[in-house]
Amino acid sequence: MLVIRPIEQRDFPALKQFAIESGHGFTSLPVNDELLQSKLSLSIASFAKRAPSKGESLYFFVAEDTHTGEVMGTCAIDGAVGLSAPFYNYLLGKQVHSSTRLGIYNVVETLTLTNDYTGVSELCTLFLREPARHGLNGRLLSKCRFLFLAEFSELFDQRILAEMRGVSDEKGNSPFWCWLQEHFFSMDFSTVDYLTGIGRKGFIADLMPKFPIYVSLLSKEAKSVIGITHDNTRPALRMLEEEGFRWRGYVDIFDAGPSVECELSHIHSVRTSRRLTVGILEQQQYSAHADKHTYLLSNIEFKHFRALIAEAVIDEDKQQVMLHKDIATLLKVKEGDTVRLVKLTHPQS
Structure with missing residues (x-):
C-alpha cells in the first residue's frame, strides 16, 4: 500500500x-x-x-x-x-480579416504570448x-x-x-x-x-x-x-x-x-469531499461489515498530512467513518479524530 x-x-x-x-x-x-x-x-x-x-x-x-x-x-x-x-503560456485565439467591399471574410488562428x-x-x-x-x-x-x-x-x-x-x-x-x-x-x-x-x-x-x-x-x-x-x-x-x-x-x-x-x-473531489469522525475497527469487526466501499482518505493535519486509499464503512446516523485499525495508524488518527474523505466512484483502471 x-x-x-x-x-x-x-x-x-x-x-x-x-x-x-x-x-x-x-x-x-x-x-x-x-x-x-x-x-x-x-x-x-x-x-x-x-x-x-x-x-x-x-x-x-x-x-x-x-x-x-x-x-x-x-x-x-x-x-x-x-x-x-x-x-x-501561449493562448490559442482567433483573428478575423474581412472586407465587405471585396466580400472576403477569413478567420485565422493565432498564438499569443501571455502571463x-x-x-x-x-x-x-x-x-x-x-x-x-x-x-x-x-x-x-x-x-x-x-x-x-x-x-x-x-x-x-x-x-x-x-x-x-x-x-x-x-x-x-x-x-x-x-x-x-x-x-x-x-x-x-x-x-x-x-x-x-x-x-x-x-x-x-x-x-x-x-x-x-x-x-x-x-x-x-x-x-x-x-x-x-x-x-x-x-x-x-x-x-x-x-x-x-x-x-x-x-x-x-x-x-x-x-x-x-x-x-x-x-x-x-473538493466539492464532494466531507469531514467525518473516526471509529476504529479490529480485524474481526472489519471483516464482518459487508457494506464497505473504497475511499480516498486523509487526516486534517497540515505538517503531518497523510492520505491513502482504503475500504471503510460510513455510519450516516453517527456521521462517522469506521476504519480498520491499521489504516487509522497509517493516517495517524485515533478514535474520535476527524478525517476528510471522498468516495471513489470513477473507473479504477
Whole structure:
C-alpha cells in the first residue's frame, strides 16, 4: 500500500532518481541537484510554517510504500505561479480579416504570448515510478492533492492550473519547438527544457516573437501537436478531466502541451469531499461489515498530512467513518479524530 506524506530531506535521493526517470519535457523535475534541493527546501519551509494566505509556497508530497519504506512517486502544489519569475503560456485565439467591399471574410488562428496565469495555483510534478503503476496508485497520487486543497483552501487561488506535457520523442525533440527553433532560436528542445527547469527564463522574453503567431504559418508537424498531450501524460489528463478540469486554449510555449484548469470549488473531489469522525475497527469487526466501499482518505493535519486509499464503512446516523485499525495508524488518527474523505466512484483502471 502507498501512503502520501509531505516530502522530507531524506527523500532527496529518490527525488533525484525521479528527475532522471521522468525524461525530457518534465521541467518541474530538472536533473540539477541545486534546483532540486531548492524545491525540496521550499516545501519543507512551507510545511514548517503555515502561511496565512496564498503566496509563493510549494507543497511537495511523496508516495511511500508501507511495506518496504521505498518512495515510489511524487506530486506537488505550487501556491502561486509567476510572482517572482514570469510564467508564460501561449493562448490559442482567433483573428478575423474581412472586407465587405471585396466580400472576403477569413478567420485565422493565432498564438499569443501571455502571463495570464500569474498568481494561479498549480498542480505539478506528478510522477509515479514504473513498478508502482498499477491498481489505484496513480489515482491516489493525483487526487490526494484535492483533499489538501479542500482542507487548506485559504492557501490557494480559486483558479487551479495543471500543465500537461506536450508531444516530444524519446530523444526530446518537439515538433512544435523545431519550428520555433528554426525561426527564432538557436537552441535544441532539450537545452531550452533544461534552462526553463532551472529557472533561467530570461531568454524567453528576449527571443520569443512579441506579436501573435499565425498558426497557418507553422509547419504541418507543429500545427498537429498544438494542445496534444504526451502519451505518458494522458492517464493524468483523464483523471483531471474526471475532476472537472478543462482546456481553455492555453498551451506550453515550448511543446504546445495543453494547460487545463478548474475553479477550486468546482473540482469534484473538493466539492464532494466531507469531514467525518473516526471509529476504529479490529480485524474481526472489519471483516464482518459487508457494506464497505473504497475511499480516498486523509487526516486534517497540515505538517503531518497523510492520505491513502482504503475500504471503510460510513455510519450516516453517527456521521462517522469506521476504519480498520491499521489504516487509522497509517493516517495517524485515533478514535474520535476527524478525517476528510471522498468516495471513489470513477473507473479504477
